[in-house]
Amino acid sequence: MASIDISAVKKIYAGNVTAIHNLDLTIPDGELVVLVGPSGCGKSTLLRMIAGLETITEGTVSIDEQVVNKKEPAERDIAMVFQNYALYPHMSVRGNLEYGLKNRGTPRDEIDRRVAEAARILEIEPFLDRRPRQLSGGQRQRVAMGRAIVRKPKAFLFDEPLSNLDAKLRGQMRIEIKRLQRSLKTTSVYVTHDQLEAMTLADRLVVMNAGRIEQVGAPIELYERPATLFVAGFIGSPPMNLIEVDYLRGRGDDLKLPEGTDLCGVRPDTIQVADPGEPSVRLDATIELYEPIGGESHLHLRLEGSGQLIVAAVPARTAVVEGATIPLFVRIADLHPFNRDSGRRTD
């Protein structure tokens, strides 16, 4: 149980490539923080710096109020779950779980007790004497989790642990990780590029881009009030549509937008086919493609006049015809005002 403090951390690789620019982040005790961003945004580098697998060029990382910059990974008392699981192939599952405890000189009976407990929690008891290669992907994933929890570390670090699993198993393991973290209340940092995984797991979500933090907050806050154009485009599926303010003016009710707004974000699910009877803008668009996906349908639309392509998410059985031009409505309250040059929200 510990908090993690990252203060003014910089990472510069050989050849003067800056991976992380002056980053500050505090992770309170017991919280599950998800670092999310496109590949190359520095999220894994940050995680590896917390783990001690990368050196810290500048700034400090503290775990449990102790600066750990100069400490070896082993001395930081953290556990990490790797993307490829990194199970020791020449050891049995039991051997894998015991390895970290043995290295720390834990007494034999304590090792047995902890391994049994972890195996019970993760339901891997039947496989304890098998080798990792005799297990399925999901089972390996559980063993990797087991190896982390037997140690009872100060923090769990997850490096895209579910990306090697198929979609169904991924959803299942996601729920298990969340449940496990809730019951153990261990501070956790979870890295992923999958925004669905990020949204569902996080107590707090950290969106990173090009070595900087774009926004930190509860997942729903980030969805409802993205602070930057990058977050607006990254969180939410299908992504937010960005429409020029000049295009929206004069199409419907009077727009009162903050100073400097030149771009408006429109979530696909806030586009309606019927007039909502509230202050709204009206867009006319041609349906290029009708995509039913079950619970809802996606309309790929081309705006009249500008020719811009946008996506709308409408109820499943909306009666529309491909090729038809239809009126669409967006409540003014649902618009997200942005400034294109600063890339930031204006309200």
Added chain:
Amino acid sequence: MQTKRTIFPNKVLPYLLLVPQLAVTLVFFIWPALQAVKSSFEREDPFGFKTTFVWFENYRRLFADPNYLGSLSKTAVFATSVTVLAMSVSLLLAVAVSRVLRTSRLYTTLLVWPYAVAPVVVGVLWWFMFNPTIGIAPYILRGFGVDWNHRVDGVDAMLLVVMAASWKQISYNFLFFVAGLQSIPQSLIEAAAIDGAGPFKRFWTIVFPLLSPTTFFLLIININYAMFDTFGIIDATTQGGPAQATNVLVYKVYSDGFLGLNIGSSSAQSVILMIVVIALTAVQFRYVERRVQY
């Protein structure tokens, strides 16, 4: 496994295409080997006028000959020493090289050079370095109070051929160990580091067990090398001496046959060597792929 089959329209052509390779194997390997087996059962008079068929007489004499038995034990000492020395030094070098990032290619290139040197040249090189009269090594060793003379001291002679033979084989082993080390995922080492294993413990509990397929392969190759491919090195340094101290099996075959002109005994010895090679190769094929798996 699905293999690709080519159907030749001409019935003779496929055999014709195989002829060159088969001819080479037949003329330079199968035929001499059969000749060796044949003459290992024969005795020839000193002038080459008459050969008599003597059954296993040559073999019987060999195993009653203290010189041959001595040569067997010398070979065991030599092969074991060369294998252990060449493998441990090359593993050490491979681990060292895999730790440096930027210059590892340069080191690799330099460390592979000895493999390109012909065995006799290797022998001559070490012979010069350790020459009791003009060599630099005995000169330095004298400073430490060691009197090096491989011309009269059997232990010195054995040390010299072991060093020379290992030096040449280190490059080969090194390349395989470097490749083996590279195939171990970095994340395993990182996981072990997080699991509280120091560098030394990581090596012995994670890296070394995962290298075992490479190690076993090299073990067989090195034994083979030390036993059969070291003729040139020995011929250029000690010529089996002093007093048979470095007269290993493969050198004894030569000295008994071509210097001693005892063709029958020499043939019998080479047949025994052949059986050893076949056994080692069989072990390699049977176990390299299967036994050392994790």
